[in-house]
Amino acid sequence: MRRECRLGRKAVSGIMLVLLTISIVSLVTNVKPVKSEWTGTVYIRADGSIDPPDAPITTYDDITYTLTDNITSSGDGIIVERDDIVINGANHTIEGAGIIYSKGILIYGRSNITIKSVSIQRFWCGIYLEQSSNNSIIGNNFANTNGIILVNSSFNGISANDLNITVMGILLSYSLHNSILQNNVTNGNVGITVLQSTNNSIIRNQIANNQVAGIRLDHSLHNSILQNILVNSGGLLVHDSYGNIVENNIVNGKPLMYLENSTGNIIESAGQVILVKCVNITIKNLVLSNVTWGIELLETNNTRILQNQLEDNWIGIDLDRSSNNTISANIISNNAFGILFHKSSNNIICGNNITTNNYDGIWLSDSSNNRIVGNMIANNYDGIFLDYSSNNRIVENTIANNWVGSWLMDSSNNILGGNSISNNEFGIRISNSSDNTLHHNNFIDNVEQVSLKRSYGNVWDDGYPSGGNYWSDYNGTDFYSGPFQNVTGSDGIGDTSYVIDENNVDNYPLMGPFNSFNTSVGYSVDVISNSTVEDFRYFESNSTIIMHVSNMTANQTVGFCRLTIPHNVMSPPYTVKVNDTTINFQTIYENYTEGISIIYLTYEHSKLEITIIPEYPSMTIMLLLSVTLVTTALTKRKLQRRKCIKEPQT
Numbered sequence: 001m002r003r004e005c006r007l008g009r010k011a012v013s014g015i016m017l018v019l020l021t022i023s024i025v026s027l028v029t030n031v032k033p034v035k036s037e038w039t040g041t042v043y044i045r046a047d048g049s050i051d052p053p054d055a056p057i058t059t060y061d062d063i064t065y066t067l068t069d070n071i072t073s074s075g076d077g078i079i080v081e082r083d084d085i086v087i088n089g090a091n092h093t094i095e096g097a098g099i100i101y102s103k104g105i106l107i108y109g110r111s112n113i114t115i116k117s118v119s120i121q122r123f124w125c126g127i128y129l130e131q132s133s134n135n136s137i138i139g140n141n142f143a144n145t146n147g148i149i150l151v152n153s154s155f156n157g158i159s160a161n162d163l164n165i166t167v168m169g170i171l172l173s174y175s176l177h178n179s180i181l182q183n184n185v186t187n188g189n190v191g192i193t194v195l196q197s198t199n200n201s202i203i204r205n206q207i208a209n210n211q212v213a214g215i216r217l218d219h220s221l222h223n224s225i226l227q228n229i230l231v232n233s234g235g236l237l238v239h240d241s242y243g244n245i246v247e248n249n250i251v252n253g254k255p256l257m258y259l260e261n262s263t264g265n266i267i268e269s270a271g272q273v274i275l276v277k278c279v280n281i282t283i284k285n286l287v288l289s290n291v292t293w294g295i296e297l298l299e300t301n302n303t304r305i306l307q308n309q310l311e312d313n314w315i316g317i318d319l320d321r322s323s324n325n326t327i328s329a330n331i332i333s334n335n336a337f338g339i340l341f342h343k344s345s346n347n348i349i350c351g352n353n354i355t356t357n358n359y360d361g362i363w364l365s366d367s368s369n370n371r372i373v374g375n376m377i378a379n380n381y382d383g384i385f386l387d388y389s390s391n392n393r394i395v396e397n398t399i400a401n402n403w404v405g406s407w408l409m410d411s412s413n414n415i416l417g418g419n420s421i422s423n424n425e426f427g428i429r430i431s432n433s434s435d436n437t438l439h440h441n442n443f444i445d446n447v448e449q450v451s452l453k454r455s456y457g458n459v460w461d462d463g464y465p466s467g468g469n470y471w472s473d474y475n476g477t478d479f480y481s482g483p484f485q486n487v488t489g490s491d492g493i494g495d496t497s498y499v500i501d502e503n504n505v506d507n508y509p510l511m512g513p514f515n516s517f518n519t520s521v522g523y524s525v526d527v528i529s530n531s532t533v534e535d536f537r538y539f540e541s542n543s544t545i546i547m548h549v550s551n552m553t554a555n556q557t558v559g560f561c562r563l564t565i566p567h568n569v570m571s572p573p574y575t576v577k578v579n580d581t582t583i584n585f586q587t588i589y590e591n592y593t594e595g596i597s598i599i600y601l602t603y604e605h606s607k608l609e610i611t612i613i614p615e616y617p618s619m620t621i622m623l624l625l626s627v628t629l630v631t632t633a634l635t636k637r638k639l640q641r642r643k644c645i646k647e648p649q650t
Contacts, residue, residue, distance in 0.1 A: 037070050042078045044085065056092075067092040067118065068365070077104040077123065083111050087120020089140065096123035096145070103128040104145065111135065111272070121145055126163075131215060138162060142169075147185070150175045158183060169210070172197040180205060185214075191233055194220045194241075194421045203227055212290045212314070213237035213249075217244060225249060230256070234314065235272040236289035238298060242276060252290055275300040282306065287312060294335075297322040305330060316357070319344040327352060332361075336382065341367040350374050360385045361402065378402065383424070386433070426451045440526070442513045444472045450500050460498075460506035465589040465598055466564075467493050467528070468506035470513045474498050478511045481588065491600055492528050492562035493586050512560065517547075523566040531559040541571045545612040551605050560602045561610065562588070566597040573615040578603050580611070 023270040043051040048062030059077075066088045071077055077094040078087065080445045087105070094104045103625065104120035105127045107113060111134045119141040126142040129135060130151040137148060137158045145648040147163040149171045150156060153546035159181040163169040171193045172178055180202045191207040193216040194200060201224045207214040214233035215225060225236070225246040235251040236258065238244075246258035254271030259278050266282045267273055272291045273283055276298045284306040288294035294310040297303060302325065309331045310316035316332040317339045319325060326348045332335035332338040338357040339349060341364045350373040354361040361380035362372060365387045377383040383399040399421040421427045427446035429455040430436070439462040443449045449471060461468030464483040474494060481491030490511075498506040512530035519525060519538040527533055531549035539544055549559060565574075576585045576599070585601035601610075 093119040217241035470510040526564040528562040577611040
């Protein structure tokens, strides 16, 4: 790299030497006076005069003012104090010095001014209108500047301009009834912003390569966004804006799907989806990328977001004041934020793959009573971040290789369970949060398993016999069982507590990682084991469980499994076989009211097949047996009747 830079510098030096030589020859052979560019601020006064008189701008009728040369300025370029005029740039340039709040053309309290055919660059704002109306900005070029800003201005037209800008292309602030038509807005931060503005029209603009958003609606009502084409510009960003008409826009070659006050729609084709005050919408099978929000729900309820792929967005899925929605089986990766909730409750996030997002995989802000279940959350900065959020249930997720696996900040009454939190800098960080419940999580090989700051009263287990969490750095033994761990015999729970600090203690640490396996009857079988559990299968026809286990470490000689079996999956009593040999096992817990059994078994290690079957025939077998018995009896009676008929009477 350094060698290439040196070569580059040599090449540039050689070119400069050649150009310098050519310049010297030209000066010697054809000496001409050098014309300097005019510098300063030009005023078009209320009486029509030009101040200063030597400025490169001319008029013959005090109506049309034409630039005759370029203008440079360290302040404002042109300040207009007269109504009913035309400023014709004649393709000349007004260039600033990049000074804060400097304007290329400043119009304050004016009307009926047309600005056309001028290039403006290196100002804080190219053209600035305040308290001005019925003006036209047509066919101008903007570069390296905020383009056009309207403040408290109405009935203005902005059309056919080329804005190649750095931050804002066009901004309407507290402005009404303006028209933004057929402009090219590229390479900025936000293409067109409508801030607390009403009844404006944004039509047929080409908006490309803006970093944050192509069009932004912020606290704005009743605007029309029609037939715009947005490419790699973040699409449409909507914040607290209602009653807008958004139709026939294209985002990255696909339709921008914007619905407001709609019910029952199914969306299967879109480049971006924004739902405002909608109910019962289904969004599925979409591929969404390079937009600010892939999917946004604003005050939208009972909606399903299923099997979509969201990549390279600012936020994959955003819910704002939205409830009772389901986000399931989506791939959400390489975004700044994967899923973001704000003041949203009673939603379900389940079965998603949430990976490699720059900041948070899932961020819940001021949100409560949500369920986060069975997701893969890996390689993000924060796996899950709870911020002023309470009563959320977080279970059975796999959280690995993030900087922070889970982060609870100013959050209370959450339930975290069934997560696998591994290889993070921090397994979980809890700050200013209390009364959260965390159990059946696997904390594996995190640099710091738990980091606490002003956090009290968190519960780290689900009592006995359900148990707490698996900690890879726990070095306790398992010789005893029972609620007080004083009964001889192992039960898969450590005999001593895992102490985080005096206010945060796992009283029943698990001796192996927690796994939960779904069955076809809608119930899960939980397995705690120090073995690697593979190929878990449940056969509904005969209520049989088969699974394979193998050594978790190379030198492991003895393994154990602890299974929690719902009676709706398999009713006790049970028979357990290891490689077709019936073995003894221990029943840790049996509760017919709750409808669960917990059994514990051990085995000498190799690759084994474990089979669990009900000791008595299943209901299906009983029914088949009953049918067979009835059929046999009927057949026997028929044979007896035939025999009686054939025999002669005596």
